[in-house]
Amino acid sequence: MTEKPRKRADAQRNELSLLDAAAATFVAAGVDAPVRDIAAKAGVGVGTIYRHFPTRADLIVAVYRHQVEACAEAGPALLAANTSPHAALAQWIDLFVDFLVTKHGLAGALRSDNAAFQTLHAYFLDRLVPVCGQLLDAAVAAGEIRDDLQPITLMRGVGNLCIGAENNPDYDARRLVDLLITGLRLK
């Protein structure tokens, strides 16, 4: 039962190089950076990228997995630390916005209907929507907000608002997200 087809040493090495190179390239040129650039920076051929990460989304997910996990785990923690669930929700959304606006092009990729980004989309949604739902439910239960907004709609809306938010002087995504969360309140 315990399969153990351990990967070859060179394959493990390359996977690491690729992750490093991708992280660096994403910072410098955004998550849409050419595959060839990433391969070159990692010192491998393009074939090697596709072997390890069949789609760009797989690579992006691998690079940001830790941060997404951290965000997901912050949800319950914030709920526990705040007396007002609405405040916890606002803080959590803020965390999510922080994450998105510092990853050049990520919000846009999340939105893309390109098949290659399907995995990315699915991962973010699977991991974060339940957390968002928890916060939303708590706020509804506390009578702080309206009860007719689906977690997935909120997540998508916030994601959309973050598109193109990086270093754009006359577009304040955080501000808009804040208005959205405010609009959620009853009364």
Added chain:
Amino acid sequence: MTEKPRKRADAQRNELSLLDAAAATFVAAGVDAPVRDIAAKAGVGVGTIYRHFPTRADLIVAVYRHQVEACAEAGPALLAANTSPHAALAQWIDLFVDFLVTKHGLAGALRSDNAAFQTLHAYFLDRLVPVCGQLLDAAVAAGEIRDDLQPITLMRGVGNLCIGAENNPDYDARRLVDLLITGLRLK
């Protein structure tokens, strides 16, 4: 002074065909449809497209100009027809959302930082931001909403919320825009 370098008959004809073909193609395949497809549908070579419409944005603007103008003109009309400027604002935004969500891919194009879409961006902003500003000012003057939101930020936010809204069952852009406008209210 009155220059009259009238265009050649074939050029005028082709421009019309192109506009028709583009409109049809945009409906069927979105505003990102391949240039070659549009050229083929119009029965002209790709060179002819570029001669008439140097960038894709020029073509998009030409196709949707009438509708954008109509939207712009609806602003003052709604203000005059409503006793509450906030209600007028909500209705106007609704018109804008209607326009965007029925044009597959347009909201995304509006957001693109690709140089080719610069003109599109500029046209929409030039034409609609002042109208939005007028509505916003009136609502502020009536004491209905907070006074610290720039028209351009609002327009961009609404545009962003409309990205990917076409036939997507679990994403209700209109709903989110509504929350945003609600969040604007004082109290």
Added chain:
DNA sequence: TTGTTAAACGGAACAAGGTTCCGTATCGTA
């Protein structure tokens, strides 16, 4: 009508990026 010319046309050619494929190199093991 016909000749001349500037305007406009078509589409081949080129560039850029994604993706596939297969001959070659390397690893792990007997």
Added chain:
DNA sequence: TACGATACGGAACCTTGTTCCGTTTAACAA
């Protein structure tokens, strides 16, 4: 050390945007 499986590299191919130039055609004057 030899051998099979695994992984690698990068050329080649596809799609889409964009440019360029030889050819066609509309406009107009003689």
